Amino acid sequence: MFKKGKMMVVMAAIITVFVLGFISLTYADKKPTVVVVLKEGNSEYWRIMKAGIEKGFKDFDIDGRVLVPSQATDQEQADLLKMIYQEKPDVIVTAPISTSVSPALETFTDVPVLLVDTDIPLKNKTAYIGTDNLDLGKKAGAFLASQLQPGDKIAIIGGNLSFSVFEERIKGAKISLQNAGITISYEKSGVPDDSKKIQGVIANLLRDQPDIKGVVTTNDTIALPVIKELVKEGLSIPVIGPDGLTEMLEFIADETIPGTMAQNPYDMGYLSVETAMKVINGENVEKFVDSGVDIIIKENAQNRLNFYEKLVK
Numbered sequence: 001m002f003k004k005g006k007m008m009v010v011m012a013a014i015i016t017v018f019v020l021g022f023i024s025l026t027y028a029d030k031k032p033t034v035v036v037v038l039k040e041g042n043s044e045y046w047r048i049m050k051a052g053i054e055k056g057f058k059d060f061d062i063d064g065r066v067l068v069p070s071q072a073t074d075q076e077q078a079d080l081l082k083m084i085y086q087e088k089p090d091v092i093v094t095a096p097i098s099t100s101v102s103p104a105l106e107t108f109t110d111v112p113v114l115l116v117d118t119d120i121p122l123k124n125k126t127a128y129i130g131t132d133n134l135d136l137g138k139k140a141g142a143f144l145a146s147q148l149q150p151g152d153k154i155a156i157i158g159g160n161l162s163f164s165v166f167e168e169r170i171k172g173a174k175i176s177l178q179n180a181g182i183t184i185s186y187e188k189s190g191v192p193d194d195s196k197k198i199q200g201v202i203a204n205l206l207r208d209q210p211d212i213k214g215v216v217t218t219n220d221t222i223a224l225p226v227i228k229e230l231v232k233e234g235l236s237i238p239v240i241g242p243d244g245l246t247e248m249l250e251f252i253a254d255e256t257i258p259g260t261m262a263q264n265p266y267d268m269g270y271l272s273v274e275t276a277m278k279v280i281n282g283e284n285v286e287k288f289v290d291s292g293v294d295i296i297i298k299e300n301a302q303n304r305l306n307f308y309e310k311l312v313k
Contacts, residue, residue, distance in 0.1 A: 031063040032280045033089040034273060036116070037081055039097050041068040044245050044312050045220075045265050049095075049117070051311040052266035056273025064273065074100035085111060091276040093129075096120050098163070112279050116272040117265070118165060119288075126279055129272045129289040131242075131263045133165045136293045137172020140240045140261045142180070143295060144173075144214045147238045147258055150181030153211055157201060157226065158189040158218040166218040169242060173216045185209060191222055198225035206233060215239045220248050223260070227251055244296050246308050252301040259297040262304070266311065267291045 036053050038046055050066050057064035067084070069076035077094075078101050084092060085108050092108065094101070095117040105113055105122055112126045119128040144154060154177065161167045170189070177184060186205055191198055202225070205212060214237055217223040223241030230237050236256075241248055244262020251257050268291040278285050296304060 031061055032091075032277065033087075034062050034064045034091045034093060034276045034280075035084045035087070035089045036064065036066045036269075036272065037077065037084060037092070037094040038066065038068045039077070039095050039117075040072040041066070044308075045243055047312050048245075048308060049265040049269040052269025052271075053093075053273055054269075056270045056277075059270075060273060060277045062273065062277065069097075072097065074098050077101055078104040081105065081108075090280050091126075093272045093276055112276075114272055114275055114279070116268055118163075120164075125287075127275055127285050127287055127289055129275055130268055130291055131165075131293060132288075132290055133168035134172040136242050136261055136263070137169035137174075138176045139172075139293055139295065140169065140216055140242060141173035141176030141182075143259060143261065144216055144238055144240050145177055145180035145182050148180075148182055148213050151183060152213040153183045153185040153209065154214040154216065155186040155205055155209075155212055156184060156188070156216045157191055157198070157222055158187075159191055159193070159222060161189045169218050170216075173240075177216075182214075186212065189218075193221045195225040195228075198222055199229040202226045202229045203233075206230075206235070213237060217241050219243055220245050223248060227257060231256065242293075244294065244304065246305055246312065249296065249301045249305040249308070252296055252298055253305060255298060259295060259301075262294045262296045264291045264294065266307075 040046055053066055069080050074097050077097050081104050091112045093114040093116055099120045102120055102122055113124055114126055115128045117130045156170055158170050159166050215226055220241040220243035223239050224247055227239050238258050240260055242261050242263055244260055248260050252259055271289050271291055275285050275289055
């Protein structure tokens with residue numbers, strides 16, 4: 001009887017060790033989960049960012065997904081984020097379409113939230129990964145001023161200033177331009193993302209102020225039609241956009257324009273995943289993770305162009 005009891009104890013111990021080992025192995029094999037919800041996924045900028053995110057998933061061995069709202073509306077993005085929250089991933093990363101998404105995000109009390117590309121007021125935000133847009137504007141203004149002479153006239157053409165990123169870029173550009181003695185003789189905001197309308201704006205400007213020497217824009221969606229209208233008019237005028245996308249890079253490589261500023265959407269995406277992994281590991285992270293701004297000129301345009309073309313082909 002004693003031997004039988006002893007055998008039962010030994011068997012129970014073996015089973016316990018086996019079960020604990022199985023549980024430990026199961027948890028060890030479970031990858032951390034990160035879900036990224038972007039604004040949209042079709043434009044080049046967001047495809048480049050997605051490539052950086054997916055490289056981060058691979059490098060950090062993360063079970064990750066990138067999702068976008070099909071109609072790119074505030075409500076649809078908020079609904080998508082709420083659905084993802086119910087899945088309880090380890091971290092949620094999002095590029096909010098606007099501050100209208102804030103009420104939904106504020107309810108995510110037990111899942112860390114990282115913002116990428118666009119910073120909005122959010123009490124439970126763990127970090128923002130992206131561009132310092134005031135600094136971007138300052139650098140854009142300083143670069144344009146370096147191509148001109150004090151007293152020269154320039155135009156600022158911007159998108160919807162309800163987006164704080166655009167407001168910050170214009171504010172920064174004005175600081176540098178005014179410090180350099182450049183005259184801001186024309187300023188228009190709220191320009192829609194419509195190539196024909198943008199070209200109409202610059203055509204009217206050239207008719208009314210033919211002595212304009214340069215243009216600063218709040219995004220490449222505006223900068224590119226401006227450049228095309230200038231080329232059509234046979235004018236060689238520097239135009240600064242903030243994104244440094246492939247078509248802008250081509251204009252720099254062939255010397256249509258002298259240069260531009262460039263955000264780093266690929267780095268933004270990668271850094272957002274790297275920051276998520278630090279959060280998962282319990283590490284402290286900075287509230288602002290700067291993805292940097294680069295000045296693009298002929299000497300470095302082709303290298304970046306080659307890199308981006310591989311990502312978006």
